[in-house]
Amino acid sequence: MQQPDLPATPDAPLAEHPHLLWGLAMIGFAGPVIFSLSILIADFVVPHHDWIADTISDLGAGKYEFIVDIGIYAYSASLIALAVGAAHAHLGGRGWTTGIYGLILTGLIVFLVGARNEYGDSDQDGVVIHVYLVWALGAAFAIIPWAMSAGAGAIAPILGRICKGVTILWVPLAPVFFFMPDGIDGIYERFLGLLTFAFVVAIAYALRGRSRALAARLRAESADPS
16 A cells, blocks of 8 residues: 555655654754853853853863853754755755755764864864864855845745845855954854854744645645545
């Protein structure tokens, strides 16, 4: 007996699943929240930490590194979850496809940032790649939000504008971080992090919006016997 969710033939159209999109969107929302909470907790727990002058990398080094690492891994999971959701509900165009691959890559880069534990704390074990990962993240968040803006805007115009706005702000402002005085680079890094959160939340909203629209259509179809 053919299961209802399985394609009858290899080339048969595949249905989208609202519950799957909803769950992946929730993971997308959770990542920035958990990351923010981990940073807030570490700001209070780590001794002699100045959240204006000290960067998130400073929080991720030393005895309490596991606190920030939890947030980093949660953010990595949210990026990959959004990639899965965006692939399941492909909203069209090469830009959306670029964003899917980009989210996967960015999720892996964020994971590596946490796993490598190279935070400028004189770690010289093996090849230190932290700075290269940071540059890769800079390039990713310059490209991916704009690439996915059209698809997000198809769900709600404001989401497309948010994605474009992130790129417009990120491109000139992100490189400035490398030239910021040590006394204020911590708060500036947090501002840049909020920009990436705005993009992630926008894509999560897009997936949730798609999920709701699909669920409403399915309910209407099931209520109409014709």
